[in-house]
Amino acid sequence: MLETPYYIFDEAALTARANTLRSLLPAGAGLVYAVKANPFLAGWAAKTADRLELCSPGEALLCEDLGIDKGRFVVSGVWKDEAFLSGLLDRGGDAAVYTVESPAQYALLKKLATERQVTLRLLLRLSSGNQFGMDEETLIPLALDCVSCGALTFGGLQFYSGTQKTNLKKLGREIEKLFGLAEKLRALGVEVPEVEYGPGFPVTYFEGETFDEPAYFAALREMLAETGYKGRLSFETGRSFAASCGDYVTSVRDIKHTDGANYLVTDGGIHQLSYFGQMMAMKRPFVDVLQNTAAPDGEEREYTVVGALCTVNDVLFRGLCLKNAEICDRIVFHRTGAYCVTEGIALFLTRDLPRVYLKNADGSVNEVRGRIETKALNTPAQP
Numbered sequence: 092m093l094e095t096p097y098y099i100f101d102e103a104a105l106t107a108r109a110n111t112l113r114s115l116l117p118a119g120a121g122l123v124y125a126v127k128a129n130p131f132l133a134g135w136a137a138k139t140a141d142r143l144e145l146c147s148p149g150e151a152l153l154c155e156d157l158g159i160d161k162g163r164f165v166v167s168g169v170w171k172d173e174a175f176l177s178g179l180l181d182r183g184g185d186a187a188v189y190t191v192e193s194p195a196q197y198a199l200l201k202k203l204a205t206e207r208q209v210t211l212r213l214l215l216r217l218s219s220g221n222q223f224g225m226d227e228e229t230l231i232p233l234a235l236d237c238v239s240c241g242a243l244t245f246g247g248l249q250f251y252s253g254t255q256k257t258n259l260k261k262l263g264r265e266i267e268k269l270f271g272l273a274e275k276l277r278a279l280g281v282e283v284p285e286v287e288y289g290p291g292f293p294v295t296y297f298e299g300e301t302f303d304e305p306a307y308f309a310a311l312r313e314m315l316a317e318t319g320y321k322g323r324l325s326f327e328t329g330r331s332f333a334a335s336c337g338d339y340v341t342s343v344r345d346i347k348h349t350d351g352a353n354y355l356v357t358d359g360g361i362h363q364l365s366y367f368g369q370m371m372a373m374k375r376p377f378v379d380v381l382q383n384t385a386a387p388d389g390e391e392r393e394y395t396v397v398g399a400l401c402t403v404n405d406v407l408f409r410g411l412c413l414k415n416a417e418i419c420d421r422i423v424f425h426r427t428g429a430y431c432v433t434e435g436i437a438l439f440l441t442r443d444l445p446r447v448y449l450k451n452a453d454g455s456v457n458e459v460r461g462r463i464e465t466k467a468l469n470t471p472a473q474p
């Protein structure tokens with residue numbers, strides 16, 4: 092029995108999800124996996140996605156260590172400094188595609204390409220009204236410069252507009268804006284060979300949510316077809332690609348009845364379980380309970396499942412109805428393949444980081460990260 096708390100990620104589920112996404116996207120579209128969603132999946136994602144989007148030196152090194160071909164890297168991110176880019180270029184990074192988030196990034200990439208006598212392929216990132224990317228007025232002159240610069244290739248546009256977006260009207264407006272820009276560039280004599288688009292494909296995390304995924308994608312395909320865009324389409328996704336392949340497993344460590352309420356205290360917590368849109372367990376994620384008692388026949392009780400942090404916010408699930416709840420029963424939280432492992436407030440209470448297991452396509456399970464103490468990270472170094 093694996094020691095809780097832990098994450099387990101399933102390759103067969105990830106591959107199945109990649110196939111589903113491909114069937115939902117416009118025919119021939121590229122699939123780009125955003126490594127930030129779950130770095131532990133990068134190796135598997137490299138087998139099924141066309142490219143991997145990485146946003147930091149750490150993500151780049153991790154993908155390099157996995158032996159992923161740099162020709163499949165999309166090097167993205169709002170802060171790319173010279174040390175990072177030079178290091179990557181020294182290691183064959185000229186095969187990658189680079190996004191450009193600002194005129195300064197553009198100038199730096201141009202300088203590095205010229206100095207090294209390599210040609211770098213750039214995607215200019217259009218802003219969605221925040222600190223990321225550039226507005227049209229800033230981007231258009233760079234595109235014009237790029238097509239006339241021998242050291243650079245204008246690869247096209249990148250646009251990421253936010254996560255968990257279900258509103259089709261908003262989607263329509265952003266498609267208009269993005270492909271309107273491609274049209275404007277075309278009118279200026281700049282062909283846009285590729286649009287890499289991250290619409291923040293939604294994931295259903297909670298009971299009762301009514302997101303109709305096939306209808307959403309049908310509408311997306313139709314809106315994209317209406318743009319008349321003839322270049323290559325690629326879609327960046329993290330959450331929608333990865334969420335369904337992961338479980339987070341905790342054990343019950345204490346059972347309490349306080350002021351009429353029943354609590355199951357687990358060895359997990361909100362520092363390790365992060366569902367977008369969750370607040371104090373106001374919504375119910377998809378869970379299963381693995382009970383010690385094979386055939387529970389006691390009185391049913393309703394429990395609040397909490398974690399082991401010192402905050403009243405550390406509520407994982409409300410209204411779990413169980414008979415014969417016992418210490419060491421396991422609670423399995425589904426759809427935890429994206430962001431849980433990276434986004435949690437991991438250092439709070441100096442709790443250990445949970446183990447991570449990969450369940451390979453052949454059914455074998457590997458521990459790929461043991462339990463890690465965080466004490467060293469929360470301790471001042473001695474002078």
Ligand SMILES: Cc1ncc(COP(=O)(O)O)c(C=O)c1O
Pocket residue numbers: 125128144167251253254255289291292327328329330331
């Ligand atoms: C540039 C970029 N692409 C892709 C993603 C992945 O987003 P999601 O997980 O919503 O698909 C993100 C998330 O922050 C991002 O910043």
